[in-house]
Amino acid sequence: MSRSTSGRVVVAAGGGVAAMKTPFLLRRLREAGFEVRALASDRALAFTTETALAVAAGGPVATEARWFAAEGDALHLDLARWADLLVVAPATAAGLARAAAGLAEDLTTATILGGARKVLWAPAMNPEMWQHPATQANVERLRAWGHAFVGPEHGALAAVGEGEGLGRMSEPETIVEHVRYHLTPKDLEGYTVLVTAGPTREYFDPVRFISNPSSGKMGYAVAEAARDRGARVILVSGPTALPAPWGVEVVHVERAEEMHAAVLERFPETDAVVMAAAVADWRPARTASEKTPKQEGKNVVELAPTPDILAELGRRKAPGQVLVGFAMETRAGRERARAKLERKNLDLIALNFPTRAGSAFGGDHNEVELLFPDGRVEATGRVRKRAVAERVLDHVRELLIAKEAERDAQ
Structure with a gap:
C-alpha cells in the first residue's frame, strides 16, 4: 500500500516582514495533504492579516488575544498536543532568543515549552543579525534540543537599501519539503539507495547531440522520497533543469559512458538501485572535435551502442541487492x-506509457505498471510522480527485508 502525505502542522508566524509569505505556506501545506492550524504573534499581524491566515489555514487563527480569552482552556497546551510538528515561519532573532532562553512569554514559545513534539524553524532576518554570535549560539542550543532548521537562504532582502544577503526565509515550497521529511517514517534508514535520472547526451560534435525529452522528474522524485524515508541517497543525474535535492549526494554526468562509470563505481556500496534515467541507446561512432559545417545533400552518421548499464548491474548484482529498472x-x-x-x-520493472495522455515526458504525473518476476502486474493509474516513487520504494523495502530474511535463514 503506497503511503500518502499526512500529519498535523501548526504554523507560527513571527514578527518579520516574511510573514507575508505565511499564508502561502499554509496553502501549500494543505495542498500537500497536511492538516494545518495557524498561529500568529501580534507583530506578525503587522505584516499579514488574521483573515488571510484563517482563509489559508481553513480555520481560526491562534492569537495572543485568543490565548487570554476567558474560555477556560489552555491554548498553548492544546496546540502542542495537537501538532505533530510546529513550524515557526518566519522565525525572528528575538523569537530564537526567547526559545533558547526557555521563556514562555508569548504563544509560540509557550507552545514549545508546553510539549511540542517537533519544531522546525524557518529564520528570516538581516544577515548581520543571523550571523551575530548570540543568534548562532541560540541556534546551536535549539539544535542540541532536537529542533530543526530550514534556511535562511541568500537572496534579496526586504528593507530598502539592504540589497542581497544570507537571511531570506526559504520559499514555502522548500519548507513543505522539509515538513514532509520530518513527518515521514524512516523505514529505509540504514540503507543506501542509488537513483539515476534524466537523459544523456551523445555528441556528434561540440554543439550537436542525440538525446531525448526526459526531464528527470521521475528519478528526482524517487531520490527525494528515499531521502525522506531515511535512506542515504546517491543521485546520478544527466542534464536537467531541476535543482539538486537537498540531503542527497548528486553526481552530475552528461554521456551514457559517464553514467555507466559513475554507477558502477558506487554500485558495491548500495543496497538498492532504481534506474529511472532515460539513457540513450546509441551514440555517434565518432565525435568531431570541431563543429561540422552544414553541407548539401545527405550526411550519414554511423552509430554505435552505448553501454547497457542495467544489464551490467544485473550481472554484478549481489544476493542482497535490489535492482529496479524502467521501461518506456x-x-x-x-x-x-x-x-x-x-x-x-x-x-x-516499471513500465511507462509515453504516448498516453497525462503521462508524457516532462509532466508532474505518470502512469506505470509494475511488473514482478513471479508474473504479478500492479498498475498505479495516473498519479503524481511522487506517488509512483513511493509505490516503487514500498516494494524496494519489501524486497530488501525479504532478501535479508533469506540470508539470515541460510
Missing part, C-alpha cells in the same frame, strides 16, 4: 518489459 514502450509494452526484467536480472 509505445507497443507491446508488457511483453518487452517482462523480457527486459528477465534478461537483465531485475527484481522489479
Whole structure:
C-alpha cells in the first residue's frame, strides 16, 4: 500500500516582514495533504492579516488575544498536543532568543515549552543579525534540543537599501519539503539507495547531440522520497533543469559512458538501485572535435551502442541487492518489459506509457505498471510522480527485508 502525505502542522508566524509569505505556506501545506492550524504573534499581524491566515489555514487563527480569552482552556497546551510538528515561519532573532532562553512569554514559545513534539524553524532576518554570535549560539542550543532548521537562504532582502544577503526565509515550497521529511517514517534508514535520472547526451560534435525529452522528474522524485524515508541517497543525474535535492549526494554526468562509470563505481556500496534515467541507446561512432559545417545533400552518421548499464548491474548484482529498472514502450509494452526484467536480472520493472495522455515526458504525473518476476502486474493509474516513487520504494523495502530474511535463514 503506497503511503500518502499526512500529519498535523501548526504554523507560527513571527514578527518579520516574511510573514507575508505565511499564508502561502499554509496553502501549500494543505495542498500537500497536511492538516494545518495557524498561529500568529501580534507583530506578525503587522505584516499579514488574521483573515488571510484563517482563509489559508481553513480555520481560526491562534492569537495572543485568543490565548487570554476567558474560555477556560489552555491554548498553548492544546496546540502542542495537537501538532505533530510546529513550524515557526518566519522565525525572528528575538523569537530564537526567547526559545533558547526557555521563556514562555508569548504563544509560540509557550507552545514549545508546553510539549511540542517537533519544531522546525524557518529564520528570516538581516544577515548581520543571523550571523551575530548570540543568534548562532541560540541556534546551536535549539539544535542540541532536537529542533530543526530550514534556511535562511541568500537572496534579496526586504528593507530598502539592504540589497542581497544570507537571511531570506526559504520559499514555502522548500519548507513543505522539509515538513514532509520530518513527518515521514524512516523505514529505509540504514540503507543506501542509488537513483539515476534524466537523459544523456551523445555528441556528434561540440554543439550537436542525440538525446531525448526526459526531464528527470521521475528519478528526482524517487531520490527525494528515499531521502525522506531515511535512506542515504546517491543521485546520478544527466542534464536537467531541476535543482539538486537537498540531503542527497548528486553526481552530475552528461554521456551514457559517464553514467555507466559513475554507477558502477558506487554500485558495491548500495543496497538498492532504481534506474529511472532515460539513457540513450546509441551514440555517434565518432565525435568531431570541431563543429561540422552544414553541407548539401545527405550526411550519414554511423552509430554505435552505448553501454547497457542495467544489464551490467544485473550481472554484478549481489544476493542482497535490489535492482529496479524502467521501461518506456509505445507497443507491446508488457511483453518487452517482462523480457527486459528477465534478461537483465531485475527484481522489479516499471513500465511507462509515453504516448498516453497525462503521462508524457516532462509532466508532474505518470502512469506505470509494475511488473514482478513471479508474473504479478500492479498498475498505479495516473498519479503524481511522487506517488509512483513511493509505490516503487514500498516494494524496494519489501524486497530488501525479504532478501535479508533469506540470508539470515541460510
